Amino acid sequence: MAEKTLFQKIMDGELDGDIVYEDEQCVVLRDINPQAPTHVLVVPRKPIPSLNDLTEEDEALVGHLFVVAKKIAAAEGLDGGYRTVFNCGPDANQTVPHIHLHVLGGRRMGWPPG
Template identity: 60%
Template sequence: MSEDSIFGKIARGEMDADVVYENEQVIAFRDINPQAPTHVLVIPRKPIATINDLEPGDRELVGEMFLAAKEVARLEGLSESGYRVVMNCGEGAGQTVFHIHLHVLGGRDLKWPPG
């Protein structure tokens, strides 16, 4: 379950992280295995395992995640140069922690397709 994951522990303040931004609904912190010069994860404090587990009542929370990603990009100086926001769903897509999260990536040219 996502509440038992490392991200659940970070969301509850039980585990340290290099926090870049937080509010009552979300927390954003640096990825420990960065794939770009800037690689920040944005997670909801509410445990939700995958996109497939989202409910209609989670609309505002998902919007808050994207607003947080925008703020992370601003704080990290990426707003003008550009950045990528990615959310993986399931093992086949590369999700390794089952607590939804956005990857905010920037600081270098990002190629397409990504993977």
């Protein structure tokens, strides 16, 4: 059995996390190293290591993550806009091998990112 990820440990109550929302399919946590005034992570309960590991059966789950992101952005008052980001692999700075959708807002975003 693979070692639990940081996110799995938080979802299992083994580690503390600032959970702002949860349902049967995902949890939303505040990022511990925020890059914007609002920076939350939408994390599926299913442990999928990276976007490259997604399968067709994950389509509805990934769509659900975006619907939850929209709800959280509204709840956080991000009326002026927000950014959603998936990082995939070390070159994209994915640091936890469990997909998670970043939701960032509360400040003007630059382009291009990175």
